[in-house]
Amino acid sequence: MxxxxxxxxxxxxxxxxxxxxxxxxxxxxxxxxxxxxxxxxxxTEGILRAAETVLKNDGRNVLQYSNTEGYAPLRQFIADRYKNRYNISVNPEEILITNGSQQCLDLLGKVFIDKNDAVAIERPGYLGAIQAFSLFEPEFFPIEMHNDGPDSGELKKVISEENPKIFYGIPNSQNPSGITYSIEKRKEIGEILTDSDTVFVEDDAYGELNFTGDILPPVKKYLPDLGILTGSFSKIISPGMRLGWVCAPEEIIDRISTAKQASDLHSNYLSQRIIAEYLLTNNIDxxxxxxxxxxxxxxxxxxxxxxxxxxxxxxxxxxxxxxxxxxxxxxxxxxxxxxxxxxxxxxxxxxxxxxxxxxxxxxxxxxxxxxxxxxxxxxxxxxxxxxxxxxxx
Ligand SMILES: Cc1ncc(COP(=O)(O)O)c(C=O)c1O
Missing domain, CATH: 3.90.1150.10 (Aspartate Aminotransferase, domain 1)
Incomplete structure (x- = not known):
């Protein structure tokens, strides 16, 4: 056929x-x-207990439709965690819950990329992002990765010559290379992108898995208006529950919310409620x-x-x-x-x-x-x- x-x-x-x-x-x-x-x-035991509690106590609601942005106490938890872990102040309205952080890439593609738009990405870059953005037919501009992060000279050139809509990167324990950007590199990326038209999509799927104790601030700290952080419960609780989030200025969240409504109305509400219950009743640290x-x-x-x-x-x-x-x-x-x-x-x-x-x-x-x-x-x-x-x- x-x-x-x-x-x-x-x-x-x-x-x-x-x-x-x-x-x-x-x-x-x-x-x-x-x-x-x-x-x-x-x-599994902890998730079972949380599932039992929410289903027993509020079953008809947790199995009902919900709102697009996500369960408010879960968004509050994420905002509090950014404050405690990275010392950045984020309002819960700047957070939207997604079906895994992979969905953030699809939604950001829908919101930002038109055919032939420039997109800068690390070289090597995360295959899931290459795939998600490819559906919007951009032109990719790869930025070579070094042991301290992406090449600043190449990034400056691509930003000034190609005016990309997005620069996508993974500053903490990058997939695939395992590289973590240095603090100097994070500040430099902030400087290079400030006053540009490029948003930095900062995929932080692995931030919580840093096992050195040397926690560095996200690039978003140096780029509050152009920084978009994505996060995930996959690596710290369960990938099968498919929950992640995007954290961005409210004007961007508003657009993402429109795109998400068209995609799936909202993320799995039962998963959101179970994870929220789990986070509030366990010592997640x-x-x-x-x-x-x-x-x-x-x-x-x-x-x-x-x-x-x-x-x-x-x-x-x-x-x-x-x-x-x-x-x-x-x-x-x-x-x-x-x-x-x-x-x-x-x-x-x-x-x-x-x-x-x-x-x-x-x-x-x-x-x-x-x-x-x-x-x-x-x-x-x-x-x-x-x-x-x-x-x-
Ligand atoms: C860098 C990166 N971002 C996003 C994802 C997607 O994860 P999830 O949709 O489970 O949050 C992965 C999965 O491995 C990943 O490595």
Missing amino acids: KYSFSRRIQKTPKSFIREILKVTQNPEVISFAGGLPNPGLID EKILKIQEEYKLRCNLMTNLMDEMFPPEILHTNPKGGMFIWLTLPKNYSSQKLFEKAMDKNVAVLPGNPFYVDGGGDNTARINFSNADEEGIRTGIEVLSKIFKEWKN
Whole structure:
């Protein structure tokens, strides 16, 4: 059958990660390819208690339609958390609850991007953002990532020459590279964007997973009117409940709300009520600390094993949090080949090329450390190191 699909969907890249995850779902495979939070850290008992309470006490309401912006006590909780964690003052009216933070990217695309508009994005950049924005047919301008964040010279040039509608970035433990922007870089981005027409979409999916204790202010602190923060409950409570949020000036929230009404009326209200109940009746700091400690252990184990076993020409980042480490192989190595060789030994890694909107990155790979257990990490890194030692181009 030949269907007349829109040009827009035909031009949107298929999520390569979803394709790879299909291959790696075999339980015998040690997968460093995906990006799943550790299932052992999902508090099923706590969620069950919260669900029981809201359903028993207010069942007819929690199963009813609700408003587009989201449950007010949940928006208040998020505003209070920004104050306590980042010392930024946000009004609950500047927060809108979404179906996962992924939906923020779709809504921001609807609100800001017309066909052929310029969009600046980190290089490598988050595949989910590339995919979400691609549906609005922008022209992407990649900004090279360094160990302290995006290249300022390139950013200045793109801002002044291309006047992008959006600059999208992940300052905390970036997906895919694991890089965290330095404080200087955050201030500099604020300076570069001030007085421009570009909003900075600051995806903070991993801010709460910083396991170093060195918490840096979001770029929004230096860019109150042009800063849009997105956040998620996926990595700290549950990805399956699909709840995230966007925090932006009210004028922007108003437009997002219109786009969201057209999309889905409102986010899953039952999930909102359960998560709000959970947050108000549990010590969330304690729960997050536990996740940070577990991920720190796994990340340190992995990078230490890499230092011990990998040949010195294989480079890796040293994340301060999040879920990913980035490998850079020598220029003439192919990470697609690494993927194939590792899959032969039942270990999965994610080739880095799809994270580059302009091609390249063929010698890079993303390694997830949150999902495998200690034994899996030891075995998997051993397999990769053997592959590197025997590598022939
Ligand atoms: C950087 C980043 N942003 C957004 C998301 C989407 O997450 P969710 O929709 O579950 O909040 C992810 C998921 O892995 C991510 O890595």
